[in-house]
Amino acid sequence: MSQKITRRQFMNYSLMGVGSFMAAGVILPMGRMALDPLFQEGAEGDMVTTSVTIDEITEEPMQVDFTFEQQDAWYTSEVTDFAWVFREGDEIIAFSPVCKHLGCTVTWAADDNNPERFFCPCHNGLYEKNGNNVPGTPPTGPLDQFEVGESDGYLTIGQVIPNQLV
Amino acid sequence: MFNRIYDWIDDRMDITPIWRDVADHEVPEHVNPAYHFSAFVYCFGGLTFFIVLIQILSGMFLTMYYVPDIVNAWNSVYYLQHDVAAGLIVRGMHHWGASLVVVMMFLHTLRVFFTGAYKAPRELNWVVGVLLFATILGLAFTGYLLPWDMKALFATRVGLDIAGSVPFIGDWIQTLLAGDDTIIGAQTLTRFFAIHVFFLPAALFILMAIHFIMIRRQGISGPL
Numbered sequence: 001m002s003q004k005i006t007r008r009q010f011m012n013y014s015l016m017g018v019g020s021f022m023a024a025g026v027i028l029p030m031g032r033m034a035l036d037p038l039f040q041e042g043a044e045g046d047m048v049t050t051s052v053t054i055d056e057i058t059e060e061p062m063q064v065d066f067t068f069e070q071q072d073a074w075y076t077s078e079v080t081d082f083a084w085v086f087r088e089g090d091e092i093i094a095f096s097p098v099c100k101h102l103g104c105t106v107t108w109a110a111d112d113n114n115p116e117r118f119f120c121p122c123h124n125g126l127y128e129k130n131g132n133n134v135p136g137t138p139p140t141g142p143l144d145q146f147e148v149g150e151s152d153g154y155l156t157i158g159q160v161i162p163n164q165l166v
Numbered sequence: 167m168f169n170r171i172y173d174w175i176d177d178r179m180d181i182t183p184i185w186r187d188v189a190d191h192e193v194p195e196h197v198n199p200a201y202h203f204s205a206f207v208y209c210f211g212g213l214t215f216f217i218v219l220i221q222i223l224s225g226m227f228l229t230m231y232y233v234p235d236i237v238n239a240w241n242s243v244y245y246l247q248h249d250v251a252a253g254l255i256v257r258g259m260h261h262w263g264a265s266l267v268v269v270m271m272f273l274h275t276l277r278v279f280f281t282g283a284y285k286a287p288r289e290l291n292w293v294v295g296v297l298l299f300a301t302i303l304g305l306a307f308t309g310y311l312l313p314w315d316m317k318a319l320f321a322t323r324v325g326l327d328i329a330g331s332v333p334f335i336g337d338w339i340q341t342l343l344a345g346d347d348t349i350i351g352a353q354t355l356t357r358f359f360a361i362h363v364f365f366l367p368a369a370l371f372i373l374m375a376i377h378f379i380m381i382r383r384q385g386i387s388g389p390l
Contacts, residue, residue, distance in 0.1 A: 026220055029252040029259070030227040036250045073231075073249075074241035 047149050047156040052085070054092070054150055061086040061108040061118075061129070064094070066157050083146050083157055084108055084118070088130075088165070094146040096160050101125050101138040118143065130165040142166040191382070196389035207281075208386075210274035215374070217267040218302075224260040225363065232312065234359035236352050239314035264306055271302055283387040291380040298373045301366055308362040314355060322350055322358075 005013075050066045061084040070079040083094040084106075095118070097105045104122040111119040111126070117134065118127035126134035131143035142165075147158030176182055195201045197208040231246035231253070233239060246253040275295065278284055284292035311322045330340035345353025 026223065026259075029255040030223060032252040033227050033246075033250055033256050034230060036253070039251065074238060074245040 045159050047147070047151070047158045049151050050155045050157060052155045053153050054155055055153070057085055057087050057092055057155065059087050061095070063108075064155065064157070085148075085155065086129075092148050092155065093165070094148045094155075094157055095131055096144040096146060098144065099125050099139060100133060100141045100143065106143065131163045132166045194386055194389075197386055207273075207277045210270050210277055214267060214270040214274050217263050217270060218370070218374075220259055221263050221267060221305075222367070224256050224263065227256050228260055229363065234312065234355050236314065236355055239312065239355060243313045260309075264309060267302060268306055271299060275299065281387065281390060285387075288380070288384055288387065291377060291384070294373055294377050294380065298370070298377060301370050301373060305362060305366045305370070308358040308366065311355065311358045312362065319350060322354065326350065 046068075048066045048068045050064050052062075052064050056062075063082050064085045065080055065082045067078055067080045070077055082097060084097060085092065085094045087093075097107075099106050099120040099122065101120065101123060104120050104125075106118040106120045106125070106127065108118055109115045110121065111117070111124075114126055116129060118129075118131075119125070120139070123138045125139040126137045127139065127143050128134060131145070133139035133142055142163040144160045145163055145165075147161055149156040149158065197205050199205045199209070228246065231242055231250060233242045243257070247257050248254075278292065278295070307325055310325075311318045326340050326344055329343055330336040332339055341347055343354070343357065344350055345357050
């Protein structure tokens with residue numbers, strides 16, 4: 001406590017303090033604005049009704065298109081996506097067609113040598129019918145699923161969830 | 167810690183003379199408000215520079231959300247002002263700063279004029295200052311259009327008509343600025359955006375560098 005600060009030191013500390021305060025006043029709002037995407041809350045997705053009835057769905061995976069309204073900051077648009085839908089016992093399964101390797105689109109039975117598998121043409125990725133990735137091919141995990149439901153006999157599709165079958 | 171990093175760099179680069187040259191210089195008594203309070207008039211140039219810095223910073227961050235397109239420009243401004251945290255503050259800084267920088271620059275010009283600081287050997291710096299004045303006014307004018315609201319549209323219509331009243335070449339200037347003979351639209355917006363964020367700031371940086379180098383070379387003019 002006995003150590004005294006000189007007038008010059010006091011002046012320097014005061015100026016640095018005031019300067020930092022002013023700089024923070026300028027920088028903080030801009031930093032917060034730039035970081036905003038980290039703090040934006042994701043919109044709650046509703047179930048989207050497709051044009052496919054529950055009765056139509058067989059054990060053979062079929063491509064089911066669905067369209068929903070996407071709010072992207074100031075831009076609202078209709079986005080069309082699709083799922084691979086099939087019946088597994090009593091359950092209805094809807095797989096996301098996004099490959100778990102690098103995000104290309106997988107197709108059921110597109111490879112003649114693997115008629116009972118999902119195939120990704122980009123790097124020859126393969127998945128079993130339950131979505132499990134075939135060892136020795138590029139994908140690092142099983143295909144994601146969509147939440148599914150029913151509305152007046154029609155199939156409805158919701159959020160992407162991790163694979164529940166593997 | 168900080169001192170040791172500084173020393174390490176200084177040992178290798180010898181940076182001390184560089185920042186001394188920039189920051190360490192005498193302030194004459196007649197421009198120091200601590201001696202004569204009326205000397206605050208000498209602060210307007212520095213204040214102009216300070217606000218220009220804020221304009222550059224806030225502008226950089228606004229561009230993260232703004233899009234120069236007639237369909238989305240207004241919506242993106244609305245989004246960044248209402249839905250982005252602190253967006254209102256940053257846009258406010260840029261909005262009010264734009265007017266303030268013109269005011270400060272005008273007061274700086276008045277000070278230089280009434281203290282006779284433009285006289286020999288500083289005539290060239292006055293000329294560069296006038297070019298800076300025009301550059302800042304150009305930035306203010308082009309920035310006005312970017313939110314793409316009604317005020318922007320009509321202010322730009324007036325400005326373009328003024329440009330069009332230049333003898334002989336007025337029509338050409340007007341078409342070059344607007345990008346079209348008659349429409350104030352898509353091409354006007356992209357042109358004004360390019361001018362506002364690339365061309366004029368480039369000119370501004372070069373002119374400010376020349377302005378400041380000349381001040382350091384010639385020193386601050388003497389007392390009245």
